[in-house]
Amino acid sequence: MILIDSISFAYDKKGIPALKNVSARIEAGIHLLAGENGAGKTTLLHLLAGISSPDHGKIIIDGHRPDDDNPDSKGHTFLLEENTSFPMRTIRKFAEAHSRFYPGFDAGRFCSNLTAFGLTGDEPLKSMSLGTRKKALLAYALSLGVDVLLLDEPTNGLDIESKEILRGLIASNISDDQTLIISTHTVSELENLFDGALMMLGGTLLWAGTQEDATARLAFEKTRSPEPDALYTEPQLGGYLSILPAVEGDPTAVDWRLLYSALHSPKCNLILQHLNKCSN
Amino acid sequence: MTSQALTSRGFSFRRSMEFGAYYMTRLKKQLIIYFITSIICALIALVPAPEKLQVGLFVMIWTLLPLLFYCAPLIFAKGADSRIIDRLIPVTTGEKMLFFYLYILVAIPAAVFILPILSGLIYTHIPALQQPGVMQLYELKFSFIGILNLINIVGGCFVAMACFYCVEYARHNRLLWGIVGVVAANTTIGFLGAILGGVAAFSIGYQDGLNGVGRDEMCVEELTRKVMQKLSMLDPMSITVFGILLGVTMITGFLTYRTLKKRNL
Incomplete structure (x- = not known):
């Protein structure tokens, strides 16, 4: 379990803070981290990975502070950033040198992940295209078996087929007691995987909760005409997407993209009122 | 199992060396280039040549070699994209420091200086090679x-x-x-x-x-x-x-x- 307690962070101590008083409690599962450019998603991932320390507040991951100078604390988390490159000739060479620090690493799973992406692991990383390199890195990151895996824009650069493979690999590699936080702008590509979400805006956390939290209070529907009771409506080809107050006993699947749009619209406060009623 | 020991608390020399092994693939090339340069310098210093040329070579060698040593840490400036991955490795700062300083302050000077110093000692014992100006410089260096x-x-x-x-x-x-x-x-x-x-x-x-x-x-x-x-x-x-x-x-x-x-x- 990840506990984020009132954290604030600024890169330039006299400048605008990148994160302002962010608090959340994140249970094991797959979570979406969404927000506009500059919302503080990457900063939050850095803090969770322990490569930056909050100016105020604290983060606790399974009883450890991720920025502690202690292998026991650091070894539970891994962050795969969008523009990361692995400093070895091949992903297999990298895995040999790097995985020894991660006791949960599963070599068999790593091989099968590579195979799923059509790779052997011996291809030179430097001569790979962006997408192929991304596949190699994802195959490795998913087999590390860390308690908390943080992926920044994992689908960027992947073709449609590879995105499908990635969905399958996430579903099969991430166990129930692991936490996976995926920061992405393209929610729809991984939508059905998410157990929860963290929605950010301008350095603040608008809402963090689980699928159950959302569906207990909101209903996500597609209709031919605008719903008069809708809290938020968005026109779509051939109809409307609406967020409505939930009907007890009839939960709908969460449309994370729609929820994100609603939370970034003038109806944000109305939606939040409903969501927070749920969590209270 | 190795990984068990690698996540234990407290300072671990073994973990420091594993951290070194992780880095060495990137550093190997530098060590090899430095060592080859040092061999070349050591051999050049033993080439019979006119005094002026020998003095010039001596000055060049003993300017270049310390410069190689001083600039060795620039290798860590390479590969900015992997900086986060490197930083995430679960190793204490003390263990990282031990490896970095062993590399910078022991491995590099050993690769760079040992052969040219030996070559200097040989030079001072082979009268056929000696030129007065160079002998004075060696005398000063070894003094x-x-x-x-x-x-x-x-x-x-x-x-x-x-x-x-x-x-x-x-x-x-x-x-x-x-x-x-x-x-x-x-x-x-x-x-x-x-x-x-x-x-x-x-x-x-x-x-x-x-x-x-x-x-x-x-x-x-x-x-x-x-x-x-x-x-x-x-x-x-x-x-x-x-x-x-x-x-x-x-x-x-x-x-x-x-x-x-x-x-x-």
């Missing part, structure tokens, strides 16, 4: 004894450590900042050396020799020898300069430790 030798060693380590600190501290243009670190640290040492040499020269009667020393070459050599002898002894000035140098080196080490531990990426 670095006592505290002067320590000042020389600590000074070199300080420059290399300053370079490493700048590379690790900088978020952008790490290569450039590393070079700035080398220049700044070398300038500091230059000032200290000038003060030390100046005071030593004056204390052994340089002022009296102002009228004669400048014109008479023998007197200059004698003065140099005397200055070196004086500096090699434990006089208060040498001890003070050594103390200052040791102090700034330790401060650089502490700042590097703090940067590796807490610098936000």
Whole structure:
């Protein structure tokens, strides 16, 4: 379990803070981290990975502070950033040198992940295209078996087929007691995987909760005409997407993209009122 | 299982070496290039040649080799995209420091200096190769004894450590900042050396020799020898300069430790 307690962070101590008083409690599962450019998603991932320390507040991951100078604390988390490159000739060479620090690493799973992406692991990383390199890195990151895996824009650069493979690999590699936080702008590509979400805006956390939290209070529907009771409506080809107050006993699947749009619209406060009623 | 030991609490020498093994694939090329350069320098120093050429080669070799040592940490400025991955490795800062300093302050000097020093010793024992000018230079080089030798060693380590600190501290243009670190640290040492040499020269009667020393070459050599002898002894000035140098080196080490531990990426 990840506990984020009132954290604030600024890169330039006299400048605008990148994160302002962010608090959340994140249970094991797959979570979406969404927000506009500059919302503080990457900063939050850095803090969770322990490569930056909050100016105020604290983060606790399974009883450890991720920025502690202690292998026991650091070894539970891994962050795969969008523009990361692995400093070895091949992903297999990298895995040999790097995985020894991660006791949960599963070599068999790593091989099968590579195979799923059509790779052997011996291809030179430097001569790979962006997408192929991304596949190699994802195959490795998913087999590390860390308690908390943080992926920044994992689908960027992947073709449609590879995105499908990635969905399958996430579903099969991430166990129930692991936490996976995926920061992405393209929610729809991984939508059905998410157990929860963290929605950010301008350095603040608008809402963090689980699928159950959302569906207990909101209903996500597609209709031919605008719903008069809708809290938020968005026109779509051939109809409307609406967020409505939930009907007890009839939960709908969460449309994370729609929820994100609603939370970034003038109806944000109305939606939040409903969501927070749920969590209270 | 190895991984069990690698996540244990407290300082682990083994984990430090595993961290080194992770880095070595990137550093191997530098070590090989440095070693080959040192072999070439050692061989060049033994080539029979006219005095002027030998003096020129001596100066070139002994300018190049320390520069290689000072600039060795610039290798860590490479691969900015993997900096986060490197930082995430579950190893304590002390373990990282141990590896980095073993590499920078032990492995690199060993690869760079051992063969050329041996070649110098061989040169001084083969009369057929010897040229008077070069012999004087070797004599001066190998006369670095006592505290002067320590000042020389600590000074070199300080420059290399300053370079490493700048590379690790900088978020952008790490290569450039590393070079700035080398220049700044070398300038500091230059000032200290000038003060030390100046005071030593004056204390052994340089002022009296102002009228004669400048014109008479023998007197200059004698003065140099005397200055070196004086500096090699434990006089208060040498001890003070050594103390200052040791102090700034330790401060650089502490700042590097703090940067590796807490610098936000």
